[in-house]
Structures are given as structure tokens and as C-alpha cells.
Amino acid sequence: MMKLTFLGTGTSTGVPYIGCDCETCLSKDPKDRRLRSSSLLEINGKNILLDCGPDFRQQALSANLKKIDAVLLTHKHVDHTLGLDDLRPYGRVRIYANQETNDAIHQMFSYCFNNDYKGIPQLETHVIKNEPFMIDDIRVTPVLIWHYKLPTFGYRINNFAYITDIKTIDKEETEKLKGLDVLVMDALRWEDHFSHMNVEEALALVREVQPKETYFIHMSHTIGLHEEAQKKLPEHVHFAYDGLTIEI
Ligand SMILES: [Zn+2]
Ligand SMILES: [Zn+2]
Ligand SMILES: [Zn+2]
Numbered sequence: 001m002m003k004l005t006f007l008g009t010g011t012s013t014g015v016p017y018i019g020c021d022c023e024t025c026l027s028k029d030p031k032d033r034r035l036r037s038s039s040l041l042e043i044n045g046k047n048i049l050l051d052c053g054p055d056f057r058q059q060a061l062s063a064n065l066k067k068i069d070a071v072l073l074t075h076k077h078v079d080h081t082l083g084l085d086d087l088r089p090y091g092r093v094r095i096y097a098n099q100e101t102n103d104a105i106h107q108m109f110s111y112c113f114n115n116d117y118k119g120i121p122q123l124e125t126h127v128i129k130n131e132p133f134m135i136d137d138i139r140v141t142p143v144l145i146w147h148y149k150l151p152t153f154g155y156r157i158n159n160f161a162y163i164t165d166i167k168t169i170d171k172e173e174t175e176k177l178k179g180l181d182v183l184v185m186d187a188l189r190w191e192d193h194f195s196h197m198n199v200e201e202a203l204a205l206v207r208e209v210q211p212k213e214t215y216f217i218h219m220s221h222t223i224g225l226h227e228e229a230q231k232k233l234p235e236h237v238h239f240a241y242d243g244l245t246i247e248i
Contacts, residue, residue: 002248003042006240007059010034012079015221031226031241056083073097075152076104092122148195183211189220215240
């Protein structure tokens with residue numbers, strides 16, 4: 001049994017968008033307040049964080065997150081990485097990322113490496129390739145996706161996969177998404193975008209790989225009010241919202 005908590009389900013700007021007066025940004029419904037995308041997976045007594053963006057501190061406080069064993073980074077963009085400094089209270093944390101992401105965090109957080117000052121997070125970085133690897137007894141399979149031209153990793157663990165910031169995916173990689181109970185994936189907005197799938201493109205991938213349940217993340221304010229937007233989705237496909245917890 002695994003437990004997934006959606007810590008954030010918003011795009012890089014978050015929702016509300018600063019200064020915006022649209023009905024979604026002005027909504028009082030907590031489901032319309034979206035922090036930057038990140039989730040927590042609890043499995044075999046381990047807490048695995050999926051991305052660690054600029055809202056991480058607030059997310060960790062809301063979820064009363066007392067330990068983190070590992071972080072799986074999807075790509076180098078700051079809405080997925082900028083919270084790494086706030087891992088300080090957790091002691092040594094293993095960070096898994098592809099080469100490009102690893103290089104970027106070594107640059108962004110250079111003070112955390114080769115430094116014996118105590119006031120820094122202890123980041124133990126591991127570079128991963130597009131092949132399965134183990135976090136203790138947990139087998140993780142990367143799924144290569146394309147975020148426009150940026151190679152980005154989704155991750156599959158057992159019958160669950162987490163795919164954020166995707167525009168396209170190669171045929172052979174979609175095979176890794178077959179037979180899922182839960183797919184979490186990027187669906188930025190209704191309109192097209194050059195580096196993210198819109199809802200229609202995301203639904204096409206859902207129809208192809210047929211997960212039992214799908215939860216969309218990384219939404220823009222233009223997706224509209226959660227309650228209204230949800231009515232436009234087929235059965236077994238949901239817009240996730242911050243704080244939602246599911247068992248897998
Ligand atoms: Zn993003
Ligand atoms: Zn707005
Ligand atoms: Zn991105």
C-alpha cells in the first residue's frame with residue numbers, strides 16, 4: 001500500500017496568479033489555491049518527495065512532514081527545484097536526478113556542496129539514467145518525456161506513475177505507463193502550450209495507456225474553478241487539488 005499526498009498542483013506561477021482578478025484567482029474555494037507542483041509518496045515506511053519547488057516550506061508545514069528519505073527530481077526548472085535549501089531540517093537527504101538536473105542544482109545550490117558549514121542542507125546527489133534503480137527496497141523506473149526540448153523524467157513505482165511537465169513522449173516510453181492503477185500527470189490548461197500538454201492532449205495519453213484513475217496536476221489559473229472544470233472531465237479522471245490524499 002502506498003499513500004500519495006498532493007502538496008502542490010499548480011503551474012510555475014502558482015494559483016492565484018499575482019495581480020490577477022479572474023474568478024479562479026479570486027475564488028474562496030481552497031481547491032482553487034494551487035501551490036507549485038510537488039507530491040509526497042509514502043511507501044514501505046519511506047517518505048519520497050516528488051520535486052521540491054519554491055513552496056516546499058509551506059507544503060511541509062501544512063503536511064506536518066517530519067522526515068524525508070529521498071527526493072525524485074523531474075527536471076531543472078526552478079518551480080520543481082527551488083525548495084532544496086529548505087530540506088535542512090531533515091538531515092541527509094538523497095536527491096535523484098538526471099545529469100542535466102543534477103548539474104543545475106550543483107550550480108544553483110553550490111554552497112551546499114564541498115562546504116563544511118553546518119547551516120546548509122545535506123544533499124546527497126545521485127545521477128540517474130533512463131533505467132530502473134533502487135531506493136533501498138523500492139524499485140523506481142524513470143520514464144523519459146519531452147518538455148518541449150528538455151528531457152524530463154517521470155517516475156513509475158509499482159502501479160503508480162508521476163509525470164509532470166510533458167509535451168510529448170516517445171512510443172516506447174508510453175509502454176512503461178501501461179497497467180497503472182494511478183497516473184498523475186501534467187494538464188496545464190485548455191489552450192495549447194509549446195512545452196506542456198493541454199487537457200485534450202493529456203486525455204489522449206490517458207486513453208492510450210488506460211490507467212484505472214488519473215489525477216491532473218500543474219494547472220494554470222485559466223483551467224477555471226475546480227468545481228466547474230471537474231465536470232468537463234470523463235469518469236476516472238480528476239483535477240487534483242492541494243492537500244488531496246489517495247491510497248494506491
Ligand atoms: Zn513546471
Ligand atoms: Zn487568474
Ligand atoms: Zn518545467
